[in-house]
Amino acid sequence: MDENVVVLPVLPLRGMMVFPYMMVHLDAGREQSISALEKAMLVEDKHVFLVAQRDSDLEDPQMSDLYSVGTVAEIKHLMKLPDGAIRVLVEGLYRGQIVSAIEQEEDYLIANVREYHDKIDKSIEMEALVRVVVHEFEQWVKSSKKIPADAMVSVSIIDDAGRLADMIAGHINLKLDDRQAILESIDVKERLERLYGFLKREKDILDIERKIGTRVRRQIEKVQKEYYLREKVKAIHNELGDQNGILGDIEEYKERLSKGHFPDEVVKTVEKELKRLERTQGMSQEGAVIGTYIDNLLSMPWESLSEDINDIKAAAAVLDRDHYGLEKVKERILEFLAVRQLTNGQNAPILCLVGPPGVGKTSLAGSVAKALGRKFVRASLGGVRDEAEIRGHRRTYVGAMPGRILEALKKAGTRNPVFLLDEVDKMGSDYKGDPTSALLEVLDPAQNNTFSDHYIELPFNLSDVLWIVTANDIGSIPRPLLDRMEVINLSSYTEQEKLEIAKQYLLPRQRTRNGLSGKEIRLGAGVLQRMINEYTRESGVRELERVIGHLCRKVARKIVEGDTESVYVTTKNLVDILGKVKYPHTKAKRKPEVGLCTGMAWTQVGGDILPTEVNIFPGTGKLILTGKLGDVMKESAQAALSYIRSRQDKFELAEDFYEKNDIHVHFPEGAVPKDGPSAGITMATAIVSGLTGRRVRSDVAMTGEITIRGNVLAIGGLKEKVLAAYREGIRTIVLPKENERDIEDIPESVREKLEFVPVENMDKVLETALCQ
Template sequence: MHNSKNSYFNTLLLNEDNEDTLDNVMPLLSFDEEDSADDEALNGLDHLPILPLKNAVLFPGVVLPVTVTRSRAIKLIKQVYKESRYLGVIAQQNPQLEDEPNAKDLYQVGTIGYILKMLVLPDGNITVILQGKNRFEVAKFYDEGKFIEADIEALSEQFPAKSNKQNKALMRSLKESALKILKLNPEIPQEAQIAIENIENLNFLTHFLASNVNAETSEKQDILETDDGTERATKLLGLMMRDIQLLEIKQDIQNKVNSDIDQQQRDYFLRQQIRVLQEELGDGVSADEELASLREKARKKKWPREVALHFEKELDKVQRMSPMSAEYPVAINYVELLVELPWNQYTEDNFDLDRAKKILDKDHYGLEKVKERIIEYLAVLKLKNDLRGPILCLYGPPGVGKTSLGRSIATALGRKYTRLSLGGLHDEAEIRGHRKTYIGAMPGKLIQNIKRAQSSNPVFILDEIDKVSSDMRGDPASALLEVLDPEQNNSFMDNYLDLPYDLSKVLFIATANSLDTIHPALRDRMEIIEVTGYTLEEKIEIAKKHLIPKQRKEHGLHPKDVKIDNKAIRKVIEGYTRESGVRNLERQMGALLRKAAKSIVMGEKYEKTIREKDVPVLLGAEIFDKEIYETETVAGIVTGLAWTPVGGEILVIESNLSRGKGRLITSGYLGEVMKESATTALSFLKSIAEELSIDYRVFEHFDLHIHVPAGAVPKDGPSAGITILVSLASVFTQRKIKERLAMTGEITLRGRVLPVGGIKEKILAARRAGITEIILCSKNKRDIEEINADYLKELTIHYVDYAHEVLEIALLPEKVQKTINLSIIEPNAALSKTE
């Protein structure tokens, strides 16, 4: 039981929202002590039930609100309220006592109280409005019934006459002190000033101010027990003067502090207040509870002894800090990271190879080489019973399923999956983390992802590893050297963590579109697995089994709502997408399904089966022309094969001669490598001009122009050497080139043919264009052997080592119908070699 607010003049604020209660309380502010003496109901009261007060003292003539929560006291109030409404009110000697007090826990002097009002609260507690009457002293306590009772003896009041000078001086001093307190404490309403000024009775003024003075319960009880009114008022004045001094000091401190507080300090102070309020309301967690929770989590961790000792040391350091210090959040974040990292936590690998193969086949159509390598990895892992994994790098064009393949591997293994995109990463701290001494420090992305995965052996995808950049802030590619080295990453050091962490059990899978931009040392640490593009047939199957069902689901459609037949899919692949992967194909499938979704919602008629003839109507005109070989009757036009980031393409190279001074002109947005190939091919051709029956004087009197169509598209790479050579040989000899023939390979100044890359993509491009014969370097035979035999149907491949072999295969004996007149070098003298 306690009064609702132990601050100055709370009786003036009592239940401001309850008008009925105010009607009973406010008139008592003019209560006169003489009225109490004339109260006939008090005569003969010598035995009363006792209501203990926990942290308040009831004075005669004062109204006090009391909230009753103890069961004995609730029974007492209910019984007394039905009867006389009179009871004895005595304060506890120990305000901290929460249990039901006994008689020995109470003071001997109290006040007779009269219940003005009883309010039953929703939670079952009771609030009563007590009016103090006379003081009494306990003669004997009775503590054997339902509640405490006592025999009492009334105490007389000894106050001087109103005309007494000392009485007047005391009243003036008490009022002045009270008004000064009002001024120093702005929380108290100004109406209290009017009420105090209107009190003319020293007895009531003393009791009223004593009831509200900011003092301990024992000090208020001392005032109540003092019989002499003058002495009682003097003691009260001393307490009020002490409180005035404290308020003045508090105000001075606040004024000084307010002048120094900036916005940051103000925000911090407000946050601390919110934190305290949250703890009081039970919404927040105290610092001690937070640290205890971390220590409990640490007991359950199976981490290395070195880490456990380091954690205890850091936690002890945090306990010595004040939660209000700026370093506390930094320190608590660090120990939380230590606890949350999955030290020695591993998921159990699933070595069911048949199940793994089914998962890989279900998620990815084709990619037989990659899937076979994964199955091999699982087999080795099962045999050696070791969690340490290799570093794989899936290399290929966009949209072929490199990243999603990593998720399938995680599913097949039963491991957790996490992914880190390295595209555009240029800060070394993103990999190694920041040092704890820096403001805003945090661990590197590797440690953060391991924490999120809650496993020390997840499948970790390092996406776009070829797009890592470097600048003044460091070289992230070099930072990855330690991560991706199986011999070093068992003790990876993160700058923020500052403890070795074992990454050797992680299955790292990197993805890249190009190997040229990967750091050489980094590339050396990885096993490169090429993920090539898909054939037309494979794309049709992928669209049927994966893309269309996925897009149908995303558009809220059912299989019965719309279907796309194989010829329509083929039309979309050939006319609207030009890629090795299937990303753009998926978008086009979504576009077709959106047309059906719109028709369904708007109630329009539509064809439930989309056929080949419907595709241009739904998607518009074809975006790409189909790459088809075209027979040329002009010399110098040769078909080559090229690799691009989005797959293979055929590349037409044109050469032409015109009167001039032997200049070499190249056009078509060629890169430096292709320009060097053109120069090399021309030099080699000059060296064998006699073998091809070319008059050497032609090179001095005719300009040579080499052009590659689609001039707005940059072209470069070391695979067009033999193609340019054949084009030059054809234009200088005016001989025809074999039909439906394409070639790829580089040439040296001595005429050797060098191998090139991207063979599978180039083979696919040749098939799409209707090519039937291909010339390759003999060393590229190993690449052909790894290609599915289905891709090589209807293709004849010629393997060569020297440029002479290329010319023998590519150039036909007969010449084109319209030849360039090369006999104008010397008038009337035909060049017999070139007629």
Template sequence: MGETDKDDLIKMIDEDENDTNFPEIMPLMPVRDVVIFTDMLLPLFVGREKSVRAVEEAVREDGFLLLVTQKDPNIENPGQDEMFRIGTVSKVLRMLKLPDGRVKALVQGIAKAKILDFVRRKSVYRVKIERIIELPLKEISIEIQALMRIVRENSEKIMAFRGELTGDVGSILEGINDPGKLADLVASSLRLKIEESQQLLEIIDPVKRLKKVNELLSKEVQLSAMQAKIQSDVKEEISKSQRDYYLREQMRAINKELGDNDERSQELSSYRKKIKRCKMSKEAEQEAEKQLKRLEMMHADSAEASVIRTYLDWLVELPWSKSTKDVINIKHAKKVLDTDHYGLDNIKDRILEYLSVRKLNLKMKGPILCFVGPPGVGKTSLGKAIATAMKRKFVRISLGGIRDEAEIRGHRRTYIGALPGRILNGLKQCGTNNPVFMMDEIDKVGADFRGDPSAALLEALDPEQNFAFSDHYLNLAFDLSKVMFVLTANLTDTIPSALLDRMEVINLSGYTSEEKKIIAETFLFPRQIKENGISTKKLSISSEAMQQIITEYTSEAGLRNLEREIGTICRKVARKIAEGEKGTFHISKKNLQKFLGVPKFIPEMDQEDSQIGLSTGLAWTQVGGEVLYVEAALFVGKGELIITGQLGEVMQESARAAVSYARANLSLFGLEENIFDNTDVHIHVPAGAIPKDGPSAGIAMATALISVLINKPVNKFVAMTGEITLRGRVLPIGGLKEKALGALRAGIKTIIIPEKNIKDLTEIPQNVKRKIKFVTVKQMNDVLPLAIEGFNADDLQHKKNKKA
């Protein structure tokens, strides 16, 4: 191309091409990533098959070709709606075929044109065009001359920033006196977006186009100036850092000659002293010395040095050999436990047994206790009481909702901001390696793509392995065998079996109303009085009122809501005192509603009378035991079974088993064999918004159904629990103590239980046994006479013998 293309193959030819004639129909070639301006000379590498044909066709005819920019450069074969409508008629000055089939063409922009119609679309785009003619300016005013001068100066500034300014560029800019040509020349050299370049191309008025170019130039000048400033600042900062480094090294050499230690030497010396003082394991000490040598060889301000400092800080601050001395006095420990907790004798006995063994064998491994029970029964506070009794440090972390394994084991040091897991973090905070370490909500740990935290706990909670617990951050063995781990959970169902196997599970049931009353008067009421700033002389609650709060304002296994209600009374009294009301306040049954409003719970059964088709079952939930009502109804149909109440699969199967038992024994109840042929059965468990599952409501469902069939009511004071089989056997269930406490709160007098659950009666408090009669059964035939009023057991036996 020679002199025609001496400035990177992109130039403007300062010739007036307005007189050039070209046809109305010509080939079209879409181009991407560039907008062609008039008088612009540009080499194009053409690779697309359709574009190659367009260039060849243009060369065969008269050399004219319409170049139009496509809207999306990623589209390989753009359609007519994917190209801009205004482009540039160009002349193919030279074409060269390359060996790979591509074409290299040198084109020059001639004039702007608008596409009127697509004549052909298949092999090559051919379009009918309309030339866009710019009207020449009659006179170039002083304002336009000033604008042109500003554009020239800004263009030279940008060229200077880029290092592209030469004498030829300046002379070319000075030699153009037409505003439109100057705007096109500058626009072609700017690094504009496709949309901005196309917008400039479509501006017909040369003065408006020049003004738009000036706006874009001003913005580019500011950006280039800022870029140059940033580069200069960075260069100065690098130079400053290098200078500081040399000066620091000189200072170090001077201090060494004078015998003075600098800060860096003091830091390294401090780390060495701490490493020796903390008495870490041999492996850990070797790693610490290794990292200290690396730190000594590094620049003090480097990023890697900061990472090593953090690692060394963790190594020297962990309690490798720091332990608190156990003060084990069994009588004192029992006193501490009794002071903070009422009841819970089994749990207290297990804790005292551990302390006794610990006193006799100082080298015993710490047990892994897991307190399981409903909320508010004192699981977390028991852990604090153990630490107080042994005079150990207490650490508590909550595992509820944790889904990242790194929360337990930490992150690798290769990650930015890496830290050890919660276990080592807790030990660092307490400063000893033998604290009472409580992990709350172990049953609410989840798993996702970041790993399974419960699997990471396996090593920490195994006494045979945790003497060499490895955290990802430290990557060293740390001894956890002296730690006493205490875990809490509401249910064991969601705890993985491998993890559950490593724990000693201790169940905490709910409290009876008598126990609640004693706890409220002994612990809760004095605490709330103190927290609300009231003296015992100002406020008192009668024993009857306290019992009413327990039975009519709360219904829970634990004590949280009870303490809230007592706190509500204290706050209302505190307000009266703050408002200047004199005298003492005594809360009795008569004025209790003034402080707490109407009762929230009715202690008696929900049903007023014994009803046909309504039986009472017992449920065991994570918040304690509750009564569960089961309804049954019969109506004309096609022998279908309808089950409602948001029941789980196991409970639905129990319902089907109950119906099958009833259908198989119709003759025993004096019913026709074909009664179900034209009758639908509907079994419903109220509180339909609450999911329910489990097999223990089987006999309750069967009782409700048989009650409807024989048209006799179920005793409202009798509750039952047990799994039913097709042959009417009653199988054992779980959670009997919790269910019994729930039945007591609901006013139940008799509970029917499976015979194989008789062993669980030893766990039920004596005061509960005095108020509730427990009856054991083997068969469904034993249940019906107890539960259904007016049911004749002798008649049932007679029919059974007669059938046999």
């Protein structure tokens, strides 16, 4: 074979291949490919080397990602498209093989390519091989019928064996690897032998496909025959008046339609669907889909309304009986109910109960339903990411169903229940849509009187539903959704409230659930208080109820085993029954230390204290922050340091203290994310303590945002923070002056045991927190 090495630009091909003597259009969109074509157009012969990628998914292939053998082609025509891509007409000339890549600064590949030109072989063996290949190709053309018969004529007149093989390989449908194998067959005889093997395989595949087609056609004929027989049976049933099967279902639907009260649109839709159902065959899938749709339409409470109990005093009695404390919350709910009664429910706000887990949000909604005499339905939205969960699925999908809203109303059997949307702050969104956006139509009084579910596809009136929404974190609720709701905050319970809830609700309920009577389990003085203090750390009472349930189960086992007939639980034998204390009573025993300050934080599950540690050591002036802090908290640390540097004379610090020392601020429990501005004065106090060596009082907790001038700004969640500090034995609270008005929200039983120090600047903070 004739061989010659030339330098050519390389054009990588994805998922395709060009043989010699083929003329094809190519679209080039990658910058690498466009540059290679433009370079080729500048050369006199306009030659480019076309070679396939090993992995067609690679966007920026290198020389190692390409096959070595390809086709040298000539560019016949080049046209730039409006989107910046290039469409080019190329004609394959002959084979080539990459000898080596050429290093250059341009953004396209260029290589030394060895050219291969086929040698003419007129031997008898070659002529025989050509004939069998042409014959097999003729058989393939007749069997496949995928290419016109005149293609066979254009192949048969070629007397060049190498060109014949390339033309046939270009016509048949081979995998990329098989095409590459033929292209890499430099020897013409080897190329024809490989092509013959591929043709034989393709011919066998076509024979198998023909057999499968014949078998499927027979099955279709059988189905058509069965359909004909079913139609005859259907006609016989009609003549006999038999009401079994689908005819019985149709009659049942018609009877339900005539006896029920439905809007005109629903009646027209059901009648239309019944006509479609009559035309379907009994066991068809379409008939089942239509039947399910009609059943859902007739099951919806289109006109069904329950009568309200308009007695505010009775409602107040229900709320007081079911819930201890929460006076402001219950007062707001009663105001809400009174307004609904006067306005007949027109444009009433949607209540959003926000608070930590276990403070009674869900049970409050149930009490409202009980007070009004309405049905109560609940839909938990935590983790919902699909919009179809709210709006329903289109009927084009197999297994489609209405959304959670209409499905819950169907089960309630009334159009005006109390509907609780639980955990709305834990909804998400993905490629299936945004369910929070779908809720906008559900909750908006201006739109929900014609709510359209994708499955029902008829307007349904949701304006009579009393909507109550719950959430743990108001910041996670999308703003457009929050604008449609009135927020009622439920804060953490105090120890006294927990004690009363345990006595009045939790203990009786757990005794009943565990089969115990009041005589079989008796609790001594101080037992419940100790369980609250030493076995729970929470804002609500869920963990407390679990601990009481654990106690009841232990007692139940003792009674069943026959050890005793009753158990009297005291503070002395409580540990023997429940096991070791989870939260030892070590409140306020820590001594004042240098660089250790107690802050306060708000979390989704209530308040918590935030110990802040500072170490000062020789270094290069770095501020090290650890404890999984968010961006806002890191900025607060920088602001605190700026304030300290501006007051270094007052603190008697060296002028270059920030250059020769590293300051490490650490928040324990590093696995827990922490963010927010309210730890600013805490960090500033801890850093000042570390730099000056003055100890921080251990009975002081603080919260407040700091500015670089040392001013203290207001924060949120004061009540939860103070209750958490009180649980930990703190008795002095440093808070921003602007938050002084929020002190009255703290229960009096806690407030009277604490000392509050409102501050406007860091000087007052340090004066209170640092030991003299």
